[in-house]
Amino acid sequence: MKTEQNLKLGIWLMVASAVVFALQDGISRHLGGAYNVYMVVMIRFWVFAAFVIALAARSPGGIRSATRTRFPLQQIARGVILVAEVCAMVLAFVNLGLIQSHAVFACYPLLVAALSGPVLGEKVGWRRWTAIAIGFAGVLIILEPGFAVFSPWALIPFVSAFMFAIYGLLTRFVARKDPASVSFFWTGVIGAIAMTPVGLWHWQAMLPSDWLWMGALCCTAIIGHWLLIKAYAVAEASAVQPFAYLQLMFIALLGVFLFGETLRPNVAIGACVVVAAGLFTLWRQRIKAVEPPQI
Template structure:
């Protein structure tokens, strides 16, 4: 199979993945708006953990070899960061809606670029710093701090973006010593262990119809993560990462059509600025990596 075919397949996998993630976010908003968010996330992590354990058990060497990590503390910490991000983000869906939450969350690639220096020791050039600055101008446009009464809760998805950017960088850092599958297994297991006490403490009875929604949430979560891993296997991350912004489109459409969210002009404008800045940052990252490879080859 040619490289072009691999990239094409990776793009389509990313498009489908972003759509499923958006549907997952919509289901999460519905369930968290009715039941305690800790219970919802705990059940989701239980299913995730069972899935990862079943996959790990069938791998070569069994569970022990599949779960072996050279840096367990790092794996635990990065998994805890993701747990915190998921808990806070689902709360944001309920408080702010899908449109505004995703509009602000779209800034996470900019935060990844900004933090890649102190976390990974990578050099960030002036062009990418300029794009980061422009991107955060878009965040200011979305939040409108100078107009009317500023809502402190509007900062919640920005905190989520920061946490997810940190999680992404820690995952890249962990990949220096552990395989991607190892990180995937630890993510599910640590999340299940940490969330179980909270989920049991805040347990609420759930009607049958919502158990069906819960099943759909669990299935979409596992499916989306599996397809995301598959997408990165068949194509370079730099080639398909820009298409991750489609999640903002799908989630916004779902929020407007199903949850009656509104797309305010400042949110649309700010999100456009953030996405353009993020795409430029991704392009500069790819160009920088390509230049380094050519320099080594030469």
Template sequence: MTEQNTRLGILLMVATTFVFAMQDGISRHLASEYNVLMVVMIRYWFFAAFVVTLAVRQAGLRAAAATSQPWVQAFRGVLLAAEICVMVLAFVLLGLVESHAVFASYPLLIAALSGPVLGERVGPWRWVAIGVGFVGVLVILRPGFAVFSVEALVPLLSATMFALYGLLTRYVGRRDSTATSFFWTGTTGAAFMTVVGIWFWEPMTGPDWAWMAALCITGASGHWLLIRTYEVAEASAVQPFAYLQLVFASTLGITVFDERLEWNVALGAAIVIAAGLFTLWREQVARNRLRRPG
């Protein structure tokens, strides 16, 4: 990977996190006015159209849908759709700042679950980082304090679901292409959301339809940017910059939605991010050790 490609990949990842943060802000606005399931359902209709169009332009629908593990692919597509619903609900209940601070723990959950789900070995240093990271989550949630509420567990549930989705994506990636996984993600997610969301349809105002269009566009463009990011740069080089979504989303929450950044959320998020970055570094060290001849 050339230095130029790595630099471009970093810029694309920064752009990706910014677009996804804008998507989260729009989701927060719409879901505070309309049913969460309806909002996510419409977003998925556009997403499905996007992945189908992409498949047709590349190798065709038959090639994109071809898989020897359809049930796993379908489950991970449904799981991601359900996770998005849970996260959007967290935005409404807690706001962008606290929700993203807790959600930032998902790389630690991926590391913790990679053993039982994928059979991967997690070294002692990574277990230490995982433990430290969840101390950060506890600092954010403050269980046992008067300010703690069960609602604070909603983004943690979302992070757990997203971690499982990420692990299943790695699992199916052993036999299926990225294009196939992307196709199943969009189509099965849209089918699932239509089944559960159509019952909650309600009329939307003209301005909110404009916001819905913006939500769909940011979702599709964010995924396109993410695909381009991993096409031009190694994941290990750009993954640390994914944490910028927390910065962008929190800034949006504070400036637009009048949210507050509490000291425990800032401290806990810093601990979680530091632990996550350490985990990514240890994974890179382990990969380099395996690549080294002899």
């Protein structure tokens, strides 16, 4: 049973992961604006793959145990979908900006809730469907269709959120029989394999200073995932997940003060609506998890 101290630690770890992931996205925006996005993502996944391989090699059973999965096709799909989602999101950072991209991407928990029925066979009640509808109304407030010149790039973070939702649902599906260490291994290795041909095709020479930024990007990716795993290890996921939304605040600070972005009123209002709907959905999910099954 989780203790209060564990819950506090889990919250702080989740907040720390939000800070690190915000820094990661800021570095991705910088590198993606200077070099080809596919090359940047490829190098990031090379380091990620090396990390998970080294981690597996030191674990009981070694690499052979890490590759042993009951769902090879689903694990491959997870890795490919995640690397495609990362590419889409970095493209959105470069062409749309950090703030608006993350404001739209924040709807992914709503997509998870909406898709959990057809994908996992879970029941989604009317309260959560109402929250989902309100959340998507928030996305429309952010995008302002019909009130401004609509940019096709505005759809990219939504597509990215959809892919991340599918990735999350597949992760929950394979977790029924595969341990987290196996899923972590397959994510890194498959992502690197899938991205290598595309990234090498778009290879560009990098400045020595930007190789330092690339190293920082890889370190933030590893540290962020480590903090996230530790947060879920010491506290219930449903209890700490809402604090992941703090990444939006950190992203807004980076966007405004480092990249000269503007936090437009419609984006702020829409993001608040999306986050509120997402928090309600997470709360309902937690309530349903502790409710006794009806006979």
